[in-house]
Amino acid sequence: MSGTSNEPPWLQAERDYTDEVVGENTIPQLFAESATRHANRDAQWYKGGIYQRSLADGIVPAAPKDQxxxxxxxxxxxxxxxxxxxxxxxxxxxGDRVGIFAGTRMEWAQSDLAVLSAGGVVTTVYTESSPRQVRYLLDDPDADGVVVENEALLERVLEVEDDLDLEFIVVMDELDDEAHVERADVFTLADLYRRGDEAFDPDHWDEWLHSRxxxxxxxxxxxxxTTGQPKGVQLSHANFRANINGVRKRFGPRNDKPAxxxxxxxxxxxxxxxxxxxxxERTAGNFVMFASGGTVAYAESTDTIAEDIQLVEPTTATSVPRVYERIFDQMRAQATESDTKERIFEWAIEIGREHAxxxxxxxxxxxxxxIANKLVFSQVxxxxxxxxxxxxxxxxxxxKRLAELFEGMGLPILEGYGLTETAPVVSTNPPEDPRPGTLGPALTNVDLKLDSSVITTEQAQKARPDSKIGELLVKGxxxxxxxxxxxxxxxxxFTKDGWFRTxxxxxxxxxxxxxxxxxLKQLLVLxxxxNVAPGPIEDAFATSxxxxxxxxxxxxxxxxxALVVPDFEAIRRWADREGVDIPDxxxxICNDPQVREYVEAEVDRVNEQFEKYERIKEFRMVPVEWTPENDLLTPSMKVKxxxxxxxxxxxxxxxxxEQEARAAADD
Structure with missing residues (x-):
């Protein structure tokens, strides 16, 4: 493994750790063993009043509305x-390939484990996918079947079914359209359950489980x-299993951890x-949790996180930076109800950051x-x-600033790093020694090295004197x-000697x-x-x-x-507070000179952190938030x-x- 000369004792303890979760079997075998160990503990929480769950028809208890x-x-x-x-x-x-085309809900996980347990291969389709994208994401893997969330997504599949070779379609929710009900190749999840209940044989189950x-x-x-046509990353049971092992060793109940x-x-x-x-989310938010015997509660949507988190009272959650930025924005918005509350909030978070x-x-x-904890943090x-x-x-x-602010409030965010191709976790901050602004050390079953030949001298100079820098290469x-x-x-x-190029x-x-x-591909060459790295500049606006x-x-x-999306609600609050007349x-708002001056002051503040050639010289405001729905963000909230x-x-x-330049070129 790729240890370092001054490796901390906890990392060696992590390396040596093993328990009943750490192993080398398949994902369905792992789940079945964990379910046996934790039979009477809660595995899943699901919310009522959102879906027309077909399984709620006498198979699982119907959840009360909004509970x-x-x-x-x-x-x-x-x-x-x-x-x-x-x-x-x-x-x-x-070996059959089955797509899952649904939002995050308990049935996604159940369908996932069911396909894997029956010996199949799960392929993925994002709910934002257009019919054209659905066609590609089911045709490219030559899917034999698909599990969809509801009739709306079913229609998206049926729109392109002539180009596919599907043998069956399963719908998680109830079917209302008679034409769908009458199709012999369309089943609800409840239909599937009842057929399976009649056909279930423990010996056959065991055979399927050991067929892979x-x-x-x-x-x-x-x-x-984000760059071109999506590629299907092949991940084996062993890939997922190794990642679960590595995460378990870092976060599991090791004896060396302080109380x-x-x-x-x-x-x-x-x-x-x-x-x-x-x-x-699939590995860290579901597989790791199920392996550990924990409980996974499914939020109604990303828009209801504030409500759901109070109902669920979780101990943890996995998310992306954009969501933490939104949570912080909501905290700040609540604090601007009065000048006094706003001043207290801003004072408190800076005290918390200094303390952290x-x-x-x-x-x-x-x-x-x-004092800050009593006035602000305890309420947050x-x-x-x-x-x-x-x-x-x-x-x-x-x-880094956002991570420090959360840690200062007693809500530490442990940042990690990974890719789809690494199943996904490569590194993560450990609970015993978190360091905001870093991605933590590599998991102990992951090897790393850095290729410095692909970076410029300017990039190399960005590293600390005792650090190394380059393109990260991974094996494991x-x-x-x-x-x-x-x-x-x-x-x-991959390199010729088998290292994955991140x-x-x-x-x-x-x-x-x-x-x-x-x-590497996003570096701007003036x-x-x-050479200018856009990421650190963009991150500097995270707490704006x-x-x-x-x-x-x-x-x-x-x-x-830069292109800038203003925080329109914050701009309106500022205008109301200062008595500034702005458009509706x-x-x-994007064309208003007073707003531009207000936003420009923030750009100037951020510019001070960077070298002259890295500073934003011009910016234009745009009136549309970038989201997965308008195809300006990926489903994982990265800018396209x-x-x-x-x-x-x-x-x-x-x-x-450029318009003038193009016109001149055309002439």
Whole structure:
């Protein structure tokens, strides 16, 4: 393994740790063993009044409207077994590929484990996918069947079914359309369960469970497609299993951990809301939790997190930086109800941040922190359910300042790093030694090295004196064998000696902690020859009180610029507070000179943190928030830079004068 010369004692303890969770079997075998150990503990919580769940028709208890009901591990195992038997009964065979096209809910996890238990391979489709994308995501893996959430998504599949070779379609919710009910190849999840209940045989179940080896493909997870057509990442049971092992060793109940260090065990309860079609939530938010015997509660939607987190009172949750930014924005918005509350909030969070950054706070800081905790932090923690041990952040770079602010409030965010191709976790901050602004050390079953030959001198100078920097290369049992039916892409993704190229510029400190710098492909090369990493500049706006989203531009141009989405609600509050007359519409706000001056002051503040050539010289405000729904963010909340540029070409042209240049070229 890739240890460092001054490895801390806890990391060696992690390396040596093993328990009943750590093993080398398949995912359904892992789940079945955990369900047996934790039979009477709650496995899943699900909310009522949201879906027309077909399983609620006498199979699982119907949850009260806007409240949560629960399934024990024994009850969940029963559902998984019957669904697996039902899949076999309608013709699924070992090795068949079955798509799941649904939002994050308990049935996604049940369907996932049922397909895997029946010997199948799960492929993924994001709910935002258009019919064209649905066709690709089911046709590329040659899916034999698909599980969809409801009739709306069923219609999206039926729109392109002539181009597919589907043998069956399963719908999680009830069917209302008679035409759908009458189709012989369309089943509800309840239909599947009842067929499976009649056909279930423990011996057959055992055969299916052992029909697959750890090295067999468990899932094809399609990349978000930020650059070109999505690729199907082949992940085996062994890839997922290795990642669960590595995470368990870091977060499990090791004897060397002090009593005040939180762990992930059967007492853990998480709130799940990221897309389960994304590997991060599926592995960290579901597989790891089920392996540990914890409880997974499914949020109604990302818009109801504030409400759901109070109902669930979780100990942990996995999310992406964009969601933590929104949570912080909501905290700040509540604090701006009066000038006094706003001043107290801003004072308190800075005291908390100072406390978090100080190893041995003096009496004065401790007193101030106690006051801040009583006035602000205790209330914030109650709003987060009152039980949070830690949050996990992945899927993008988290602002160091934001991480320090959360830690200062007693809500630590443990940032990690990973990719779909690594199942996904490569590194994560440990609960016993978290360091905001870093990605933590690598898991102990993951090997790393840095290729410094691909970076510039300027990039190398960004690292600390005792650190190394370069493109991060990864090896380990969690790493994919390649992309589905794309041998050239697979070959390009690996070095000749078998290291996976992450495409990320990463710094590694002398004690093994990783620090994210940027994507190699996203580096801006100014026409002066200077290289600019947009990520750190964009992250610097994460806690802005007036800017919601930023995309830095300037490749092949003379200077750096940016497209800016203002925080329109915050802008309106500022205008009301200051008596500033601004337009009613978002478009009008973006064109208002007073708003521009207010936003420009924030851009100037951020610019002070960077070298002159890295500073934003020009910016244009845009009136549309970037979301997965308008195809300007990926489902995992990363900016689709190409799509944003296409959408706002006029703004780019306005900054750099490209229209005139093109006109001159045409002449």
């Amino acid at each position: 949560y009901a629960s399934l024990t591990y024994d009850e969940m195992l029963n559902v998984v077994q019957r669904l697996a038997a039902g899949l076999r009964d309608i013709g699924m065979e070992t 080896e750890p090295e067999d493909t468990a899932s094809l997870i399609y990349t978000s497609g 005040d260090v939180p762990v992930l065990d059967e007492s853990a309860r998480s709130l799940s809301f990221l897309p389960l079609a994304h590997v991060f 950054r100080t190893d041995d706070p003096d009496l004065g800081l401790r007193v101030k922190y106690a 923690k109650e709003q987060m359910g009152g039980n949070i041990d830690f949050f996990i952040s992945g899927g993008g770079s988290l602002s 049992p969690n790493v994919t064998e390649g992309y589905w039916e794309k041998p050239e892409a697979t070959m390009d993704a 495409g990320d510029i990463i710094e590694r400190t002398s004690d093994g902690y990783l620090v994210y710098h940027d994507r 026409d002066t020859g200077k 009180d007036r800017i919601q989203q930023v995309m830095v531009m300037g490749d092949n141009e003379k200077f750096v610029s 519409t978002n478009e009008g 830079r190409r799509n944003v540029l296409d959408r706002f070409t006029g703004k780019y042209d306005d900054i750099y004068g």
